[in-house]
Amino acid sequence: MMIRQDESRLKTQKAMWVVFSRGKLVVDAKSQMLPVAHLTELPFLSSYIDDIHQLPPLNESAHQELPVFVVDMGAEHLEAAEWERVSLRQLLVSAQDIAFSVIGRAWQYTHFLRTHQFCGQCGAKAERVDWEMAMHCHRCQHRSYPRVSPCVIVSIHNNEQILLAKGVRHKEANMYSTLAGFVESGESLEEAVHREILEEVGVKVKNLRYFNSQPWPFPHSLMVGFIAEYAGGEIRCQENEIDDAQWFDIDRLPNIPPKVSIAGQLIAETVSLIGNK
Numbered sequence: 001m002m003i004r005q006d007e008s009r010l011k012t013q014k015a016m017w018v019v020f021s022r023g024k025l026v027v028d029a030k031s032q033m034l035p036v037a038h039l040t041e042l043p044f045l046s047s048y049i050d051d052i053h054q055l056p057p058l059n060e061s062a063h064q065e066l067p068v069f070v071v072d073m074g075a076e077h078l079e080a081a082e083w084e085r086v087s088l089r090q091l092l093v094s095a096q097d098i099a100f101s102v103i104g105r106a107w108q109y110t111h112f113l114r115t116h117q118f119c120g121q122c123g124a125k126a127e128r129v130d131w132e133m134a135m136h137c138h139r140c141q142h143r144s145y146p147r148v149s150p151c152v153i154v155s156i157h158n159n160e161q162i163l164l165a166k167g168v169r170h171k172e173a174n175m176y177s178t179l180a181g182f183v184e185s186g187e188s189l190e191e192a193v194h195r196e197i198l199e200e201v202g203v204k205v206k207n208l209r210y211f212n213s214q215p216w217p218f219p220h221s222l223m224v225g226f227i228a229e230y231a232g233g234e235i236r237c238q239e240n241e242i243d244d245a246q247w248f249d250i251d252r253l254p255n256i257p258p259k260v261s262i263a264g265q266l267i268a269e270t271v272s273l274i275g276n277k
């Protein structure tokens with residue numbers, strides 16, 4: 001649920017602002033941080049007074065003391081020297097404490113509102129529900145909620161080695177990572193793990209162990225992490241998906257993702273698992 005804000009409160013309330021402009025986030029040009037300000041200090045929002053929403057804290061003990069306000073400026077061009085636009089990814093990996101949960105959620109809500117303006121069933125204009133995060137059609141009563149797409153992500157180990165793959169899309173960065181893929185309709189998480197691994201690198205695994213999960217807002221995935229043991233088969237890379245896959249010794253790892261991502265955490269956990277054997 002996001003709460004529409006009344007104007008008097010907005011003018012007196014200092015807040016953290018998550019402002020989307022042409023697919024990017026507005027940050028203070030000097031500090032590269034999200035604006036923490038009163039509305040009056042953000043004159044470029046003057047025509048968005050009716051479109052400011054508060055992001056509810058995930059839990060009461062959340063570290064954010066300031067309210068978080070979300071605004072979607074859509075395709076509007078922002079021209080002000082004090083402010084810059086940075087990509088979502090850029091800000092997420094810049095490791096600001098607050099970034100991941102707050103920006104990720106704000107983006108998913110914004111994306112949801114943008115893509116559900118009309119009813120998917122009858123095509124009428126849909127309206128936002130005040131008390132929960134949903135869009136409702138008053139003609140046919142269809143209601144839609146933000147989409148969450150589960151994705152399995154898995155690291156595979158065999159004796160002293162870990163299997164890492166370079167996706168076709170990460171070819172340029174020469175980065176090797178864990179395998180990942182979307183769960184298909186009607187499939188369990190475990191079935192998705194076995195299918196993805198077999199499809200992408202042609203090997204079989206056993207002894208799946210749940211590791212951890214992480215919302216990944218590109219645009220609405222939920223990464224569910226597993227650690228698996230190799231059970232058989234030769235590496236055979238899936239065309240158009242995997243550029244290369246190899247078994248790596250843990251003291252000779254290639255370029256891997258940072259620990260802010262669950263992939264980085266999975267690799268670290270697997271490496272320590274192997275190291276402690």
Ligand SMILES: [Zn+2]
Nearest residue numbers: 119122137140
């Ligand atoms: Zn409808």
